[in-house]
Amino acid sequence: MDDGSTRMEKATRARVGEEPRSDPLPEWDVFVREDSGGVMRHVGSVSAPTPEAAHEHASRLFGWFADDVWICESSEIHRFSTHSLGERGETATPDSGTEPRQHEWDE
Numbered sequence: 001m002d003d004g005s006t007r008m009e010k011a012t013r014a015r016v017g018e019e020p021r022s023d024p025l026p027e028w029d030v031f032v033r034e035d036s037g038g039v040m041r042h043v044g045s046v047s048a049p050t051p052e053a054a055h056e057h058a059s060r061l062f063g064w065f066a067d068d069v070w071i072c073e074s075s076e077i078h079r080f081s082t083h084s085l086g087e088r089g090e091t092a093t094p095d096s097g098t099e100p101r102q103h104e105w106d107e
Helices: 051-062
Strands: 007-009 014-016 027-033 041-047 068-073 079-081 103-105
Touching: 027 051, 041 051, 051 068
Parallel strands: none
Antiparallel strands: 007 103, 014 079, 027 041, 027 068
8 A cells, every 4th residue: 555655765874995095195085066056076086295286186187177176185084885895786884783774754
């Protein structure tokens, strides 16, 4: 019987990408807005010693015509995902073990 309610499973996410890097330079995540009406979107990352150098590198790679280029030091970004960054298809599990799925629906 369809009562019109919407059922949604909450995603189980775990922290990923915390392994040390072999590159000694800081890594910077790059976000661009193509035009003033657009949204910011993550386009990649660059390695550079300073924010200014990261901006220059990111602009050449990702933001030639973008209205805005934002860079954030990757060490300050904390990533959570339903997938591991390991083997393709490997599921991420929180350090605390399994997290039960939560079912939510409109009343």
